[in-house]
Amino acid sequence: MQGSCHCGAVTIRVPSTPEYLNDCNCTLCWKLGTLWGYFPASQVEFSGAVRTYLRSDMPGAQLSAEFCGSCGATTNWRMVGEDAPDRMGVNMLLFDPADLTGIEVRYGDRRNYGTNPRHHYRDPTIFDGAGANA
Numbered sequence: 001m002q003g004s005c006h007c008g009a010v011t012i013r014v015p016s017t018p019e020y021l022n023d024c025n026c027t028l029c030w031k032l033g034t035l036w037g038y039f040p041a042s043q044v045e046f047s048g049a050v051r052t053y054l055r056s057d058m059p060g061a062q063l064s065a066e067f068c069g070s071c072g073a074t075t076n077w078r079m080v081g082e083d084a085p086d087r088m089g090v091n092m093l094l095f096d097p098a099d100l101t102g103i104e105v106r107y108g109d110r111r112n113y114g115t116n117p118r119h120h121y122r123d124p125t126i127f128d129g130a131g132a133n134a
C-alpha cells in the first residue's frame, strides 16, 4: 500500500494495512497532525527526501519525526539511538482513506500518560473514510 505527502515529493510504501490506527493526543502528535499506523521500520520503503525533527523539550527523546521538506506533511517517526527497536510510526493520513476504512482507531492518551490508567482518552472507533473522529 502506498501513500504520499501533499506535494508528492515523498512517497511511502508499507507492507500491509496497519493492525490499528492511533490518534494520539500528545503535544507532538497533535501539532504534527497525525494518525499513526505501526510497522517494522525495515519493511517501510521511502522515495524522496525527508527532513527530521527531534524534539528538544523533553530529555532523552527516543524518536524523531520526519516530514516532507517541501510541503511539510508529517510522514513518519523513527526510533533513534543505538538499540532502537525495528519499529516505525507511519502517518496514515498520507494514504487513501478508502484503504483504511474499517480499521479500528485507538485514541492513545499520551498527554496524560502516567495519570490515566486506561491510556486512552476515548473509546475506540472504526475508521469510516471520512475521518478519524467519525
Ligand SMILES: [Zn+2]
Residues within 6 Å of the ligand: 005, 006, 007, 008, 009, 010, 068, 069, 070, 071, 072, 073
Ligand atoms: Zn511534500
